Amino acid sequence: MCRHLAIIMDGNGRWAKARRLPHIAGHREGVQAVRRVVEAAPGLGLEVLTLYAFSSENWKRPAAEVSDLMGLLKHYVQSEINDLHRNGVRLDFIGDWRALKPDLVALLDAARLRTQGNGRLRLVMALNYGGQNELLRAAQSLAIAAAAGQLDPATIDLHAIESRLDTAGLPPPDAVLRTSGELRLSNFLLWQSAYAEFLLTDTLWPDFDGAALARALDEFSRRERRFGGR
Ligand code: IPE
Numbered sequence: 001m002c003r004h005l006a007i008i009m010d011g012n013g014r015w016a017k018a019r020r021l022p023h024i025a026g027h028r029e030g031v032q033a034v035r036r037v038v039e040a041a042p043g044l045g046l047e048v049l050t051l052y053a054f055s056s057e058n059w060k061r062p063a064a065e066v067s068d069l070m071g072l073l074k075h076y077v078q079s080e081i082n083d084l085h086r087n088g089v090r091l092d093f094i095g096d097w098r099a100l101k102p103d104l105v106a107l108l109d110a111a112r113l114r115t116q117g118n119g120r121l122r123l124v125m126a127l128n129y130g131g132q133n134e135l136l137r138a139a140q141s142l143a144i145a146a147a148a149g150q151l152d153p154a155t156i157d158l159h160a161i162e163s164r165l166d167t168a169g170l171p172p173p174d175a176v177l178r179t180s181g182e183l184r185l186s187n188f189l190l191w192q193s194a195y196a197e198f199l200l201t202d203t204l205w206p207d208f209d210g211a212a213l214a215r216a217l218d219e220f221s222r223r224e225r226r227f228g229g230r
Pocket residue numbers: 009010011012013014015053054058069180
């Protein structure tokens with residue numbers, strides 16, 4: 001059973017290009033795919049859905065695109081928060097999201113606090129997220145605690161690291177799905193996906209829907225997971 005699915009939502013630009021539309025039109029349509037997937041997820045048995053929405057490397061994109069993406073994020077949270085809350089969705093964020101613009105941070109934080117008692121689905125949005133950056137921040141936090149004499153370096157174990165990751169308290173993803181045919185992790189959940197199954201589809205993210213999600217989870221159910229055992 002897939003409890004936690006993490007998705008690298010890719011292919012918005014190619015979707016738009018195929019229609020001779022500007023790149024942002026693909027992102028806008030991508031938001032509709034997010035709505036469809038969030039709606040379908042609980043019925044398909046998912047407890048946690050992590051969506052890679054903006055990577056720490058996406059700042060390299062043209063400033064206008066970055067600003068359009070931030071605008072879409074803001075609009076999504078503002079317009080969907082009531083429905084999400086009513087549907088029992090708990091919204092969470094991973095990544096260095098507190099470094100985003102203050103008004104956006106305030107909006108995200110309010111959405112997070114408002115929905116934190118919900119238990120039907122945990123929707124985790126990776127914002128300004130990079131797996132290397134997350135591990136770097138965890139290492140800094142360990143070093144600071146050790147230097148302050150609050151932590152004996154000899155006792156640092158897997159739990160000490162995991163409890164300092166942005167995903168502390170979340171189960172690791174059972175599967176990582178990437179759309180649009182690309183075959184790479186792009187700095188997503190490097191630590192957490194140690195034993196995740198990869199689910200790959202050529203479908204572009206704006207074309208993804210509940211049926212595509214059901215097919216991916218069906219494929220997952222036929223995988224044999226070993227975790228190093230036999
Ligand atoms: C993925 O779509 C969405 C984000 C990275 C925010 P892209 O914009 O990467 O689409 P392609 O890869 O150019 O098709």
